[in-house]
Amino acid sequence: MEDVFIECSPGISGDMLLGAFYDLGVPKEVIEQPLIDLGLKDLYQIDFKESKSCSIRGIKTKVESIDCSPIKRTWKSIKELILNGHLEENLKKIIYGVFESLAIAEGKVHGIKSDDVHFHEIGAIDSLVDVIGVCAALNYLNPKKVYCNEPILGKGFVQTEHGKLSVPAPAVIELVRQKNIKVLSHCNSIEGELSTPTGIALLVNLVDYPEPPSRYSINSYGVGIGNLKFPFPNLVRVYKITSFNNASFNDNEQISPKREEIIIQEAWIDDQTPEDISNFVEKLRNEGAYDVSYQAINMKKNRIGFSIQAILPIEKKEFFRRLWFDYSNTIGVRERTQYRWILLRRRGECSTIFGNIKVKQTLKPDGSIIMKPENDEVLRLNLEHKISTYEIRKIIKESSKKFRAFENWK
Template identity: 40%
Template sequence: MTPGLAASYVVDCPTGLAGDMLLASCLDLGVSPEVIHAPLRALGFENGYALRVEEAHNGGLRGLRLEVELREEHPPHRHWGELRQRILKAALSPFLQDKVLSVFTALAEAEAAVHGIAADHVHFHEVGAMDSLVDVVGVCAAIEHLNPTSLWCVPPPAGRGGVATAHGLLPVPAPAVLELARRHGVELRWGGDWPEAELTTPTGLALMAVLADGFGWPEKLAPEAVGTGLGHRELDRPNLLRLIRQHPQVSGATNQPRWQDLIIQEAWIDDVSAEAMAWLIQQLRDSGALDVACSPLQMKKGRPGTAVTALVLPEQAADLRRIWWRESPTLGLRERRQGRWVLPRRRGVLSTPWGELAAKQMLKPDGTQSVKPERDALQQLAHRAGLSPETLWQKLSQERLQFNPEQEWTC
């Protein structure tokens, strides 16, 4: 499958998150198995497993069920330090290497925390096992292939009861799941109404904690395609996970307003100079923020501070977070999902008696159009004409000027 127009994706996990269900949903959505096999070959694991994928039913609903058959006669308990070196040396794309490392780092650090050992010494079966390797590498490779503009995950249910592990019977949520949720700020759904089983696994939660832009319920759902991955356990309800591809965020007619998903990032800062604040704002803008605004406020102990708010696209949120951490002293960053309607616009030039003037034309839903000059271009033209920008624009507003578009309508 070759992805078409850029689209956003939603992971709907009514019976929890598990690596095999995530991978099966990607395959059901059309991702080729070769997308999964290629990076595993690069890691030297091609002889350690076989993928068995079959169409099946659970609770009367169809989907794909995936099973990793182990070909290692005596599967080793790989240490995280050893696995990390193998990932670093493999010929993987920068994106894939970064995401695979991040998922396994999240798993190793969570297990290390709950067992009270150093992360490099973690040799727990869940990370070293071949099926988990296939799930993590496969899902990361599939997401790289799909290249979503945004990926959101519905808050997963934890389940209840106990789960058998290499460390004996552990309570649900498993300690590693709780630690992952704590570290990544994930709210787990929990209560007596859920089946008595482990619904969200450490591998599944680590994958979404790293790959998803956030956990929450989408404000709107416009499904274009759905991939369904089935679980192996029989529950009192269909045991499935759905990967939903939304309709591309362009309307059939490009001259109509378009809805745009956004993330608002905000921090309140009271301990930097004006020069440092200006530098932060410029770095955010240069790194892709659609807009950055500041407003004064009074913070604790009566100190004057500044609220800095950045408007960013979901796919740029992670990069912008790195700017906040690097360029500001803030200890926290608020994020909330938001959206906006955007009018179609196109760039072009106005032919004026004083020369050409760069401008932007906007199209409103009722069909009317308006033209606004680019401020820098207006100032330059006014300077050459010996007029103020306001005087020049007043004169131009009285003329019937021709707008010459240089691009198609876009939102």
């Protein structure tokens, strides 16, 4: 099974991405079938034509609206259309996610509930075709992983049904903020919308890794051409690749180690008691910190203080940011985004001569599995049997038989 790499060159839009997938070899009937299933067949005509941008060839997508209805689509109506449609469940989930993120972003921008959002350009039939078609194309290719590079957003102004708006569009800014996407800022001298709300919404929902793999081979590629004229090629490329970032192991094609984005938050505090620091550290752990460490340090005026560092889930960074100010005396927190590589693990229980005990399995890069009893179980058996913890671990290892998993590898 191959991976997919979406190259924003320099930006991203739904029609360019759809053209690139078609050029890559996704059949037109695959793109159109979910549109037919949703009852949209008679509202549009789609055409894929050879085109060029600065002498580079590719496919330009043209969607002509034959929708005569004056009704403006809302997120509520699009939601009902998707949920009531006869679509494959995985495809339905992908399409729903793209439109939901757009609705949440638009709701935030306009200060209303997402269900009350009236889609204008996004609710037009050409945008529906772009979003649903791209989702169908990716579902058809069924890649193991989807990568992308950082897009450029553009500058200047664009004419919309809301009137003249500055670029990046407000919904683009909100999507980038919500999903913590990294974007590039060069080409600032170029006026124009390089990345559209539809394009960014597709990117944030379809991509697993927001940067290219460090090593990969290109098996095939497709090029989608945009409508705007720039002094450089205005295109999106989609590659089928074989990436070599990770290695696959075991029959279920699990990836171990896996890369994960995390947040590091830290502060130095010199005006709080050790008891209060201990309580705060425990609060961080109880609220879901991956790990917390702290140590005594010498600070200004020779005061003894504490250096506290927490490794946190990236999606909870704002929550933990508030905890520092609510439960500690610090007046500032340092924060940085990092990546970590972790071995897959899962919890379960194993039968031993002590009975069933809780254990954790870890999947090594060579495919072998290491099993370790939970420390609470070792301490319990130590008290019950008056045997050293070393002996208990040894007996568990030698007598362990059937393992029953409580969860999937993660």
